[in-house]
Amino acid sequence: xxxxxxxxxxxxxxxxxxxxxxxxxxxxxxxxxxxxxxxxxxxxxxxxxxxxxxxxxxxxxxxxxxxxxxxxxxxxxxxxxxxxxxxxxxxxxxxxxxxxxxxxxxxxxxxxxxxxxxxxxxxxxxxxxxxxxxxxxxxxxxxxxxxxxxxxxxxxxxxxxxxxxxxxxxxxxxxxxxxxxxxxxxxxxxxxxxxxxxxxxxxxxxxxxxxxxxxxxxxxxxxxxxxxxxxxxxxxxxxxxxxxxxxxxxxxxxxxxxxxxxxxxxxxxxxxxxxxxxxxxxxxxxxxxxxxxxxxxxxxxxxxxxxxxxxxxxxxxxxxxxxxxxxxxxxxxxxxxxxxxxxxx
Ligand code: DOR
Ligand code: ZN
Numbered sequence: 363x364x365x366x367x368x369x370x371x372x373x374x375x376x377x378x379x380x381x382x383x384x385x386x387x388x389x390x391x392x393x394x395x396x397x398x399x400x401x402x403x404x405x406x407x408x409x410x411x412x413x414x415x416x417x418x419x420x421x422x423x424x425x426x427x428x429x430x431x432x433x434x435x436x437x438x439x440x441x442x443x444x445x446x447x448x449x450x451x452x453x454x455x456x457x458x459x460x461x462x463x464x465x466x467x468x469x470x471x472x473x474x475x476x477x478x479x480x481x482x483x484x485x486x487x488x489x490x491x492x493x494x495x496x497x498x499x500x501x502x503x504x505x506x507x508x509x510x511x512x513x514x515x516x517x518x519x520x521x522x523x524x525x526x527x528x529x530x531x532x533x534x535x536x537x538x539x540x541x542x543x544x545x546x547x548x549x550x551x552x553x554x555x556x557x558x559x560x561x562x563x564x565x566x567x568x569x570x571x572x573x574x575x576x577x578x579x580x581x582x583x584x585x586x587x588x589x590x591x592x593x594x595x596x597x598x599x600x601x602x603x604x605x606x607x608x609x610x611x612x613x614x615x616x617x618x619x620x621x622x623x624x625x626x627x628x629x630x631x632x633x634x635x636x637x638x639x640x641x642x643x644x645x646x647x648x649x650x651x652x653x654x655x656x657x658x659x660x661x662x663x664x665x666x667x668x669x670x671x672x673x674x675x676x677x678x679x680x681x682x683x684x685x686x687x688x689x690x691x692x693x694x695x696x697x698x699x700x701x702x703x704x705x706x707x
Pocket of ligand 1: 377403468469498579580581582609611612625626627
């Protein structure tokens with residue numbers, strides 16, 4: 363196959379930031395994607411429906427002329443979140459999910475949840491109205507090794523929450539382990555799992571061998587090769603529970619190439635070319651549309667996009683090494699292999 367036309371894809375986990383960074387990086391996503399679930403971990407976080415509406419307006423205002431892109435807003439769950447505010451924001455159609463960060467798990471997560479019992483009323487309301495909970499699935503206990511934090515979260519937090527809240531619809535976000543793949547497969551259709559582009563490409567050696575590579579550092583951190591292979595198998599399996607959430611997370615180079623470098627891989631620019639290469643390598647290019655364009659809308663109970671995207675195989679495509687934003691340069695994820703699939707609208 364040298365040409366593939368798919369329904370226009372969506373990104374079910376995306377960081378757009380705000381201000382000059384938003385302005386600089388939004389075109390990278392809007393070029394190929396019709397919609398994205400927008401992460402609320404701004405400073406301060408997007409906690410209320412009113413804040414989400416204002417952020418949505420800032421995103422729409424930052425869109426380039428002629429771009430058609432719909433931001434799907436989320437609320438950042440805190441121990442003070444009001445279930446009635448969440449319900450109102452969902453009923454108005456503004457908010458499509460609530461995001462749970464365990465406090466301290468990642469970038470701008472200090473307002474997240476410390477005691478999961480304190481968010482029970484919100485989770486119960488969400489189960490009642492069918493609003494999905496997006497989960498950053500890592501424990502933060504200092505005695506748990508960083509490479510084990512996702513697997514431990516499944517046992518200690520995710521499974522108890524799901525048992526205690528029947529009907530709660532959950533997205534395990536950016537899964538990085540075979541444990542998470544297995545857990546997702548053990549559940550019914552009230553559980554989905556997103557997989558990033560970069561976790562299909564890199565394992566922990568890419569970060570650490572031959573010198574530390576800060577642009578490959580993200581959270582959850584890439585694990586050993588067996589886990590990457592499990593993720594590739596899941597993403598390319600055709601199973602509807604697995605769908606694309608890039609977790610494209612821009613930080614300026616000065617903050618990535620730093621003594622305490624920020625977590626995040628910026629993949630918005632070349633994600634579709636990389637995914638085409640990955641699905642082709644696995645011999646299932648015909649399943650790319652399901653992963654990128656069909657399974658996510660089915661989980662979120664939204665229509666699939668009307669538009670299309672065409673991928674054409676040819677000489678290697680070159681993408682910019684960096685996106686120059688008003689906030690500073692942002693390095694584009696380097697998959698480490700040539701990309702032959704050109705993307706056009
Ligand atoms: O690598 C990451 N970057 N993981 C996250 O969970 C947050 C994100 C960010 O906001 O930079
Ligand atoms: Zn994220």
